[in-house]
Amino acid sequence: MRISLGRVRVRRRPDLESAHALSLLEATLESTADGILVVSTDGKITRFNQQFIRMWRIPPDVAESRDDERALAHAVEQLKDPEGFLKRVQELYNDPIAESFDVLHFKDGRIFERSSKPQIVDGERVGRVWSFRDVTERNRLDDLKDNLLTAVSHELRTPLTAIVGFSSTLERWGVTMSDDDVADLYKRLSNNAKKLQRLVGDLLDFDRLARGLVEPKRERTDLGELVTSIARESEQITGRHIRVAADDVVVSVDAAKIERIVENLIINAARHTAPETPVWVRVRAREDGCLIIVDDAGPGVPDDLKEIIFEPFKQGPTTTPQSPGVGIGLSLVARFAALHGGHAWVQDRPGGGSSFRVFLRDEHPTVDLRDAELSNTTSTARA
Ligand SMILES: Nc1ncnc2c1ncn2[C@@H]1O[C@H](COP(=O)(O)OP(=O)(O)OP(=O)(O)O)[C@@H](O)[C@H]1O
Ligand SMILES: [Mg+2]
Structure with missing residues (x-):
């Protein structure tokens, strides 16, 4: 031709x-x-x-x-x-x-x-x-929509089914059940409702970030205190014991976004590792900002997946295949870090497992290094 x-x-x-x-x-x-x-x-x-x-x-x-x-x-x-x-x-x-x-x-x-x-x-x-x-963009959006529908329909249905089941049981048999059993069902009910709330929160964040509608609302925040309290709440969600060691660092960050970052990383550490696997959370001051580190002694992330898992809908192996997740958690972590002029990555933890790290930039961190050490409880690290 x-x-x-x-x-x-x-x-x-x-x-x-x-x-x-x-x-x-x-x-x-x-x-x-x-x-x-x-x-x-x-x-x-x-x-x-x-x-x-x-x-x-x-x-x-x-x-x-x-x-x-x-x-x-x-x-x-x-x-x-x-x-x-x-x-x-x-x-x-x-x-x-x-x-x-x-x-x-x-x-x-x-x-x-x-x-x-x-x-x-x-x-x-x-x-x-x-x-x-x-048609590159049109195809990308079609793929995104397909992935979102598949993942969301599964992930929404599981906690919803549980909520319907537990509430029906309470409705029909609640009066004849022991106080302990009723309390147990209420706890499961509330855990599943919170799971739904988190998922919907992630999806809304994902959508707003994709449309460029998110601006960080930075306020001076005691990051050590914030991360410690999120870790304590996450212990309730995951049933895992979390060891926290936090520098006393006050930085200008968007506390709500930091909450989403830390919660996603801790839930990942619990979901993608075997039960009883130790999880550590650290906050470290840096000259130009701060570092949040979530470590676990689980299987770690293979080298060829270390970057890809921060992209939406990209998932690797998990220890909970019955609840595969949507695959957007880490993409949100990365984007929230970027909103703070920082970035997120994973590296191997010395001694085995993964070490997820988030750097948040703030030119003027106020640091009161108390030489915090890893402790056995979330509260004593901040004593
Ligand atoms: N602590 C960890 N240890 C080992 N693998 C991990 C860990 N955290 C994340 N991963 C891997 O990274 C993948 C992507 O994580 P991401 O949080 O984005 O999605 P997800 O947890 O699968 O789903 P969700 O949208 O519900 O968070 C996971 O599927 C898992 O393979
Ligand atoms: Mg996740």
Whole structure:
């Protein structure tokens, strides 16, 4: 196949010679969001719009050179399957009146829809019009929606089913049950309701962050005290004993976001490790901010997943496959850290397990280092 970026030539016909028709054609070509390319029957490019040049990232010198071989080589080398593309294009040239549709996958992850129709003038075929539409974002949103629906429907249903079951039992048998059994059911009821509340909270945060609606409301906060109290509450949720060691550091942060960060990390440490696995939480002052560290002695995170798990819906192995989760917890942690000019990452914990770390930037932390040591209870570390 020969495609040429040679001089744009329009076959002159009386109606097309009208300035009006030509200007309409130019304006239409340049106002569409699709990339358009028109190739004559002898393989020469007769028209293209600027969007086509942008989408295919054809460098100005290549476009200027009007060198068909260079242009085509530049275009197809970006595709994951250049041979397949060229083969399908050749088939179309062999069947000049065929219309066709194709999806092109680029090496850099972009996806284009390609359609092609013959250009016919007075019943005579004079060329072929190719149009390319960038559907990368649309595909990403479709995938996001599918993932969200699958994950959320499962994760919402589990605690909801429990809530319905426990409340029906209380309604029917509550008066005949022992006080201890009733108290136990109320506790389970409330735990499941809180689980739902957290999930809905995560989803709302996820949505607001995705739309760029979240601004951190920074206030001077005693971070050690805040993290200690979140850890204590998380002990109730997870049933795990959490050891806390916190520097006395006062930083300017958004306390509600810090709560979501610490809670997500502690719940992860409990969910993705075997029961009784030790969990530690630390707060450390830094010159330009502070560090929150949640360690556990669990299986750790394999090297090839260490970055990926911070992306939405990316999950690794878990010790609780019966409750797979949605896979957005760590993406929220990373985004909340970024809102504070910081970042989140995981590294191996010396001695085994994972060490999740969140750096929050604050140019003027106030530090009162009390030489806190890891302690056996959440409260004594702050004594
Ligand atoms: N402490 C940990 N130890 C080992 N693996 C972990 C730990 N924390 C997270 N992971 C891995 O990282 C993955 C992503 O975590 P993330 O919090 O984003 O999602 P999730 O916990 O699976 O679901 P949820 O949206 O309910 O939080 C987990 O599925 C798990 O494989
Ligand atoms: Mg999680």
